[in-house]
């Protein structure tokens with residue numbers, strides 16, 4: 001089960017310079033999973049550093065890949081798996097904090113630490129030791145204007161450009177459940193990145209969306225036609241309009257209890273919970 005994901009760098013609801021409002025995939029997805037959580041985070045602006053061990057492990061793996069594709073590493077003829085593991089360990093220790101929680105009572109910190117290693121190992125087996133992808137950048141902050149007054153933004157894990165006009169958008173996932181090809185085709189997260197690249201680079205010929213499901217060592221790739229992108233733009237607009245209309249009456253932001261509540265750290269603020277989430281703190 002995935003955790004409730006909040007993008008803490010996201011100031012989506014705040015007024016920005018050019019656009020009136022910015023939205024993000026994480027915002028749309030929170031709205032869908034629980035409107036009360038949406039209200040707490042994006043309307044009331046309450047942000048906590050609490051995170052699940054799954055999210056923490058995912059962040060450590062992402063940070064390791066960011067290091068792996070730094071310029072000085074790309075200049076090296078190869079990287080050993082040991083050096084990557086060493087970096088992962090350093091990042092794990094450096095980023096560790098005391099508000100990390102484990103929802104599954106059967107599992108300990110070691111399990112998630114090892115799962116992160118498995119993600120790295122699966123990737124290394126496929127792309128190492130040379131890592132000669134045509135990387136333009138990692139953790140790229142991007143945005144675009146959907147229409148007057150409405151912007152979208154996000155952070156692309158990695159962008160490659162194997163030849164002029166051809167782009168690959170990569171997204172690393174460390175969760176339990178890989179997307180099927182059909183769900184990937186309908187996934188809005190990478191569509192938002194796709195539109196950002198189309199809007200921000202003048203030479204785009206085609207864009208491939210690439211998910212790396214690292215635990216399973218599976219990759220899923222999707223290419224969207226211009227017609228599909230047009231349809232997705234309409235879909236994004238519809239979702240944004242719905243949120244904006246409902247925002248006029250905060251009574252619309254009711255709680256939706258589900259298994260995801262176990263990964264939500266806003267129980268104190270939630271109208272249907274009493275006291276903090278009783279989940280175990282990771283040690």
Ligand code: SF4
Nearest residue numbers: 034037255261264270
């Ligand atoms: S505890 Fe559950 S119902 Fe309450 S805000 Fe969080 S996700 Fe929503």
